[in-house]
Structure formats: C-alpha cells, structure tokens
Amino acid sequence: xxxxxxxxxxxxxxxxxxPANILRIIPTEQNDIPKVKKLDIFGNWSMKNEMKIEDxxxxxxxxxxxxxxxxxxVYWSKEYGVELKIEPLMNPxxxxxxxxxxxxxxxxxxxxxxxxILYNGPVLEVFSRKDYILPENAMSDKLPDWEMRRIRxxxxxxxxGDLEGRYYNGVFDEISGWGEKFDNNNATKDKDGxxxxxxxxxKIFVEFYGRLRVNTLKSSNSxxxxxxxxxxxxxxxxxxxxxxxxxxxxxxFPLKMRPIGLDVLIPDDEGRVGGMGVMERMYSTxxxxxxxxNQY
Numbered sequence: 506x507x508x509x510x511x512x513x514x515x516x517x518x519x520x521x522x523x524p525a526n527i528l529r530i531i532p533t534e535q536n537d538i539p540k541v542k543k544l545d546i547f548g549n550w551s552m553k554n555e556m557k558i559e560d561x562x563x564x565x566x567x568x569x570x571x572x573x574x575x576x577x578x579v580y581w582s583k584e585y586g587v588e589l590k591i592e593p594l595m596n597p598x599x600x601x602x603x604x605x606x607x608x609x610x611x612x613x614x615x616x617x618x619x620x621x622i623l624y625n626g627p628v629l630e631v632f633s634r635k636d637y638i639l640p641e642n643a644m645s646d647k648l649p650d651w652e653m654r655r656i657r658x659x660x661x662x663x664x665x666g667d668l669e670g671r672y673y674n675g676v677f678d679e680i681s682g683w684g685e686k687f688d689n690n691n692a693t694k695d696k697d698g699x700x701x702x703x704x705x706x707x708k709i710f711v712e713f714y715g716r717l718r719v720n721t722l723k724s725s726n727s728x729x730x731x732x733x734x735x736x737x738x739x740x741x742x743x744x745x746x747x748x749x750x751x752x753x754x755x756x757x758f759p760l761k762m763r764p765i766g767l768d769v770l771i772p773d774d775e776g777r778v779g780g781m782g783v784m785e786r787m788y789s790t791x792x793x794x795x796x797x798x799n800q801y
Contacts, residue, residue, distance in 0.1 A: 506787040510571055513783055517566045522559055528552055551626065561629040568631065569768040573782035576637040577629060578654070578765050584624040590617050637767070638711075643778040645769070651715025652765050656742075659707045663751070672742070672751040679749045680708065713741040714756070714763045 521527060526549045530541045552558045561577075569575035593603040594613040604613045636655040643649040660683045667677045677683075683706070717739045723731040738756040743749065758764065769780035 506784055506791045509787055510567075510783040514567050514570050517570065518563060521562060527558065555624060555626055556629060558629065561631060565629075565631045565768055569770050569780070569782070571782050571784055572634060573771065573780035573785060574634060574767055574769045574778075575631060576634060576654070576765060576767050577631045579627060579629050580764050581626070582624065582628040583622060586621055586623040587618040588621045590619050591615070592617055637765075639778055644776050645772060645778050646776060648763075649715075649778070651713065652763060653711050653713050653715075654765065656710050656712050657707050658710055663708075666751070676744075676749055676751050680744050680747050682708070682746070709745050710751070711743045711745055713739070713743065714765060715739065717741075719753075 526545065528545070528548045530545045530548065532538045532541050565575055565577055591614050594615055596602045596604050605611065606613055632654060638653040638655070639649055640651060660677075663672070663680065664677045666672045667674065715738070716736065718734060718736040719739075720732045721735050723733060738761040739753055740756050741753045742751040744751065756763070767778065770783070771781040771786065773779045773781070
C-alpha cells in the first residue's frame with residue numbers, strides 16, 4: 506500500500522512540476538511582449554522561494570492521495586519584521602562631524618530598528634480534514650451552503666487583532682479564560698512569590714464562509730431604530746467556547762469566491778463531498794498479502 510501511494514504521488518507531482526516552469530506568462534497586448542521574460546523569471550522564482558509552492562503541493566497531494574481528500578486555503582499575507590541599521594553618532598555641536606571614541610579613535614555607532622515588510626503575497630495553507638466542517642447535504646457538483654474551518658489563535662494574536670481593528674472592539678475581554686488558574690491551591694509561583702497564570706494561552710475559533718441574512722442597524726441616534734435586512738455572502742470568525750463573534754464582514758473576493766478548496770483523489774460515486782484514498786483502495790489487497798505472509 507505504501508509503495509502504491511508513493512508511486513501515485515510521484516506521478517501526480519510530475520504532472521505539475523516538470524522541467525518547464527509551473528507559471529507561464531501570456532501577453533495580452535503588443536507592448537506586453539518585452540515584459541514577458543522578466544515577469545516569467547520573477548513569478549516562478551517568487552512561487553518557488555516565497556510561496557514555496559512545491560513543498561506545499563507535495564504535502565497537499567500526498568495527504569489527498571493517502572486519505573482521499575485534503576482541504577486547503579489560499580489567502581494574502583503581510584509579514585512584518587525589523588532590520589537593524591548601524592549609524593554613526595554625530596557631534597551635536599557639529600552635525601556633519603561624527604563622534605570618535607577617546608581611547609580607540611574609532612567612530613561611535615548606534616543601532617536603529619527599521620520596520621520592514623518581509624513578505625507581501627499569496628499563501629497556500631494545507632490544514633487537517635478534521636478541521637474542515639461542511640453541511641451534511643454538501644455535494645461535489647455544487648457550492649455548499651456554508652463552509653467552516655477550525656483555527657487556533659493565541660491570546661497575543663487575538664489582542665493584537667483587537668488593537669489593529671481587525672476584530673470588534675473589546676472582544677479580547679469578552680473571551681474569558683485567558684490565563685486563568687486551574688487550581689489556586691497549586692498555582693506556580695515565580696522567584697518573587699507571585700502566582701503565574703496557568704490557564705489557556707490558545708483557543709479554538711471557527712472561520713465561517715457562507716450566505717447569511719442579517720439585520721443591520723443604520724442609526725441608533727433616533728428614537729426609532731431603522732433596521733434593514735441584508736442578505737449576502739459573509740466571512741465570520743467566532744470563538745467556540747464563549748460564543749463570541751470577533752468579526753463579520755462581506756465576502757469581497759471576486760465573484761464572491763471562497764478561498765477554501767478540497768483536493769480529492771477518487772471522487773465519491775454518489776456525488777457527495779469526499780473521496781477514496783490509496784490506503785482505502787488497497788485495503789483488500791493489503792489484507793490478502795497480510796494473510797499470506799502470516800500463513801507463511
């Protein structure tokens with residue numbers, strides 16, 4: 506079974522990752538032709554080294570071939586970092602003259618941190634099938650009514666999202682249990698004798714994609730609240746244990762597309778979402794081999 510899996514996986518990878526580049530640039534206007542070569546080089550380099558498309562697809566196709574299906578999500582990510590810049594210290598009396606060390610005579614320097622975008626581009630993330638939730642009536646030939654995936658976020662990430670305005674104001678305080686102690690009698694203490702929190706530092710959230718009908722409040726200043734019914738494709742983030750809504754926003758992807766997908770090896774015969782993997786397909790053959798081996 507393992508040999509069959511690896512042979513099939515190698516063949517699937519060879520379909521996509523041949524000696525030719527995975528990304529092909531096609532010009533749409535006459536003036537685009539001179540730019541094709543540069544875009545082709547940069548695009549393929551970026552997909553290989555920044556998006557790491559080969560490593561991610563290797564895991565995606567291996568998982569779907571083994572289990573029959575594997576969910577993934579594609580989204581845009583901005584990753585920030587800092588760059589240390591060494592600058593000479595200038596003389597306050599003469600700003601054009603650097604300060605010198607009295608003993609060595611060398612120029613005195615200082616380090617300054619400069620914020621920098623490390624990566625600004627698409628990300629392909631493969632996640633567990635156990636974290637992918639679908640309605641029971643979901644069929645492979647049409648878009649399901651809704652899709653959800655479980656995500657895990659730390660207290661620091663939720664608090665940062667609250668401060669950055671990506672989540673509703675004050676949701677961090679509404680989610681209880683951050684750093685609460687499991688047992689006050691046996692709480693860990695630091696060197697100063699203060700109790701160290703032993704509660705959860707990471708919680709499970711649900712990311713929801715689907716069509717909802719909601720009531721929107723246009724204005725709350727007047728005596729009569731003006732409610733309007735709105736039906737649209739939404740994206741929501743909810744903390745499971747406390748039922749706290751972190752964010753609810755319209756799906757602004759082109760054509761209301763959802764970024765979640767499911768890679769399937771052998772589709773289900775009845776048209777339901779899901780598939781058969783190599784291990785399930787080879788089960789009867791593998792069982793026969795085991796019986797013959799044991800008898801021998």
